Amino acid sequence: MKYPNGQRKTHAPIQRSRQKKADFSNRGMTLEEDINQTNQAYLREGKAVIHKKPTPVQIVDVDFPKRSAAVIREAYFKQASTTDYNGIYKGSYIDFEAKETKNKTSFPLSNIHDHQVQHMKQIVEHGGICFILIRFSLLEETFFFAAEKLFPYWERQTKGGRKSIPYKDIQQEGHFIPFKFHIRVDYLSVIDEMYL
Amino acid sequence: MKYPNGQRKTHAPIQRSRQKKADFSNRGMTLEEDINQTNQAYLREGKAVIHKKPTPVQIVDVDFPKRSAAVIREAYFKQASTTDYNGIYKGSYIDFEAKETKNKTSFPLSNIHDHQVQHMKQIVEHGGICFILIRFSLLEETFFFAAEKLFPYWERQTKGGRKSIPYKDIQQEGHFIPFKFHIRVDYLSVIDEMYL
Numbered sequence: 001m002k003y004p005n006g007q008r009k010t011h012a013p014i015q016r017s018r019q020k021k022a023d024f025s026n027r028g029m030t031l032e033e034d035i036n037q038t039n040q041a042y043l044r045e046g047k048a049v050i051h052k053k054p055t056p057v058q059i060v061d062v063d064f065p066k067r068s069a070a071v072i073r074e075a076y077f078k079q080a081s082t083t084d085y086n087g088i089y090k091g092s093y094i095d096f097e098a099k100e101t102k103n104k105t106s107f108p109l110s111n112i113h114d115h116q117v118q119h120m121k122q123i124v125e126h127g128g129i130c131f132i133l134i135r136f137s138l139l140e141e142t143f144f145f146a147a148e149k150l151f152p153y154w155e156r157q158t159k160g161g162r163k164s165i166p167y168k169d170i171q172q173e174g175h176f177i178p179f180k181f182h183i184r185v186d187y188l189s190v191i192d193e194m195y196l
Numbered sequence: 197m198k199y200p201n202g203q204r205k206t207h208a209p210i211q212r213s214r215q216k217k218a219d220f221s222n223r224g225m226t227l228e229e230d231i232n233q234t235n236q237a238y239l240r241e242g243k244a245v246i247h248k249k250p251t252p253v254q255i256v257d258v259d260f261p262k263r264s265a266a267v268i269r270e271a272y273f274k275q276a277s278t279t280d281y282n283g284i285y286k287g288s289y290i291d292f293e294a295k296e297t298k299n300k301t302s303f304p305l306s307n308i309h310d311h312q313v314q315h316m317k318q319i320v321e322h323g324g325i326c327f328i329l330i331r332f333s334l335l336e337e338t339f340f341f342a343a344e345k346l347f348p349y350w351e352r353q354t355k356g357g358r359k360s361i362p363y364k365d366i367q368q369e370g371h372f373i374p375f376k377f378h379i380r381v382d383y384l385s386v387i388d389e390m391y392l
Contacts, residue, residue, distance in 0.1 A: 043318070046318075046321070048322070049315070049318045049319055049322055049324075051277070051278050053249045053250060054249060054250040054251065054252040054253065054274075055250065055253070055255070056250040057250065057251070057253050057255075057268065057271070059251070059253075069272055069273070070272070070273055071270060071271075071272065072253065072268065072270070072271035072272065072273070073269065073270070074267060074268070074269070075253070075267075075268035075271060076265055076266070076267065076268065077265070077266055077268070078250075081247070082247050086282060086283075087282075087289075088289040088291075088319060088322045088323070088324045089322070090322075090323075091289070091322065091323035091324075092289070093283075093284040093287070093288070093289040095284075119245070122239070122242075122245045123245055123284060125242070126244070126245055126284045126285070126286070126287065127284070127286075127287035128245075128284045128287075
């Protein structure tokens with residue numbers, strides 16, 4: 001049984017820390033899992049080599065128990081300074097970020113950080129193919145949105161403008177990616193169409 | 197005062213876990229720091245966009261204290277499935293691993309894992325520029341060694357052959373990278389010479 005916020009019902013009152021942990025592990029998992037499955041399929045078929053970067057973590061304390069693996073005992077999440085995914089496709093450098101929103105009418109720009117946008121600009125300047133994959137999870141729709149299309153919305157926001165991209169703009173300026181069973185988020189098909 | 201193994205002398209008997217921690221934090225720092233400085237210089241000058249990937253960590257337990265940042269309380273180091281560095285230079289996909297050895301006469305292949313070599317092969321097949329940077333730390337020499345040159349040594353090893361690459365082979369088949377103050381490990385100059 002699921003509650004409206006998407007969390008499973010649990011048996012009894014649980015500790016605050018446990019509950020928060022559940023929140024954490026669910027955050028954005030669906031799109032990420034779909035992309036991982038897609039990237040594995042691309043890799044298996046020899047189509048492209050694209051990987052997710054590990055989550056950046058600041059390690060503070062490590063234990064080395066005898067006869068067993070090192071255990072990290074204190075560490076903190078760091079803000080990513082680049083995008084989450086990169087790799088190579090048909091000789092081209094590929095770089096993207098993936099974001100899910102529960103919003104139905106727009107994509108909030110607060111999902112992206114300023115240094116990620118700066119990174120995207122550098123990639124575009126150096127001739128890389130750069131974009132974001134945006135999923136409207138309640139609509140069950142995923143879009144390819146080129147970095148070049150994102151930048152004007154970002155600039156507008158920094159000048160006090162609208163803090164989100166309207167859904168209809170994403171529909172018009174982005175590319176809808178149909179869900180397929182074999183390759184769940186086939187974003188390379190959009191790249192073939194747009195760039196190559 | 198430094199001991200022969202490169203560790204600083206400490207004041208008093210210390211706990212085993214502390215001592216091991218010092219080992220961990222020193223491991224390979226010098227070459228990594230030099231490459232980070234180099235990549236920052238490349239980025240600042242608009243020459244290339246190349247970053248180190250975060251250390252892969254399997255997170256098991258996270259605490260969410262009130263009013264402060266989430267603390268990772270249990271996590272483990274995972275073996276990297278790709279190389280540590282990648283990015284874009286003059287429109288080309290760049291991918292490499294960096295390794296230091298205290299050995300003076302050869303580079304032990306145990307520094308590299310099989311799935312890293314498989315990853316390197318995939319990158320070469322897809323037209324990327326792939327290599328390892330090898331530092332002989334006691335000789336204070338750093339070499340650029342193309343992935344294509346590495347593969348035969350790797351194959352030989354898996355068939356029961358020699359488990360290291362002789363220093364003289366690295367001198368002959370690799371490219372010596374001079375240490376510069378401004379850009380400490382200027383590996384892009386080798387790429388210019390070899391590929392572009």
